[in-house]
Amino acid sequence: MPRQRDVQAQRELLSNATWQVLAEDGLPGLTLRAVAERAGCTTGLVMHAFPTKRALLLHARDLLYERTAVRQDAAEAASADAFDALAAVLGQAVDLPHGHHEESRVWVGFLAAALADEALAERHRAANRSFLARIRRLVAACRPKWTDEQCELTTKSLVALVEGLNVLAAADPEAYPARLQQEALAKALTELRA
Incomplete structure (x- = not known):
């Protein structure tokens, strides 16, 4: 049986990563890749929640x-x-x-x-x-x-x-x-x- 993903937990993880990247690296540093790296996930997962x-x-x-x-x-x-x-x-x-x-x-x-x-x-x-x-x-x-x-x-x-x-x-x-x-x-x- 496939494991259910915890959408709320993933969104929280990505929210925190987005916040940290913007606070530490400013607007130029805010990229999908930077958020993915900070969250420890793939850019695909970031794009699923935040496509742009x-x-x-x-x-x-x-x-x-x-x-x-x-x-x-x-x-x-x-x-x-x-x-x-x-x-x-x-x-x-x-x-x-x-x-x-x-x-x-x-x-x-x-x-x-x-x-x-x-x-x-x-x-x-x-x-x-x-x-x-x-x-x-x-x-x-x-x-x-x-x-x-x-x-x-x-x-x-x-x-x-x-x-x-x-x-x-x-x-x-x-x-x-x-x-x-x-x-x-x-x-x-x-x-x-x-």
């Missing part, structure tokens, strides 16, 4: 979105009020203080690929807009008397700050250490509370 590099990238982006959403949900749920929730969620988005440097490298690799691929760009925009909506909801809860324009400007400024820190730290972690990231975020949040 785009499929690998989309899967990596989906994993990133799922991981960060779980942490942000938990951070928000554990907060005492809107200000604490905003600080906690944005704090989860900042890279180095939480050890998510690998995630930043995956995000940067995906973003680089998305610049030249509309399907990837659309996936990026959807995830980014979801994060913007969460932050905007929290900003509005912190400042219920603010206009829509004030909430939007503050939301996009805060998101640009944390995402910019992530991108810059992914490329030059010595220039953007954890302390600097935490202080920059704390300063922006102090101004919001004022």
Whole structure:
């Protein structure tokens, strides 16, 4: 009797391999062959689950979105009020203080690929807009008397700050250490509370 393959276990193996290759070798290193080597399998098995590099990238982006959403949900749920929730969620988005440097490298690799691929760009925009909506909801809860324009400007400024820190730290972690990231975020949040 032929052995049944565990499709879920294979997909998990390939997911982890895809993630590791993209985090360590960046976009140029992400190939079907590199994922197969990392997973210890054939390129045929990789192609069965992810027939193209785009499929690998989309899967990596989906994993990133799922991981960060779980942490942000938990951070928000554990907060005492809107200000604490905003600080906690944005704090989860900042890279180095939480050890998510690998995630930043995956995000940067995906973003680089998305610049030249509309399907990837659309996936990026959807995830980014979801994060913007969460932050905007929290900003509005912190400042219920603010206009829509004030909430939007503050939301996009805060998101640009944390995402910019992530991108810059992914490329030059010595220039953007954890302390600097935490202080920059704390300063922006102090101004919001004022």
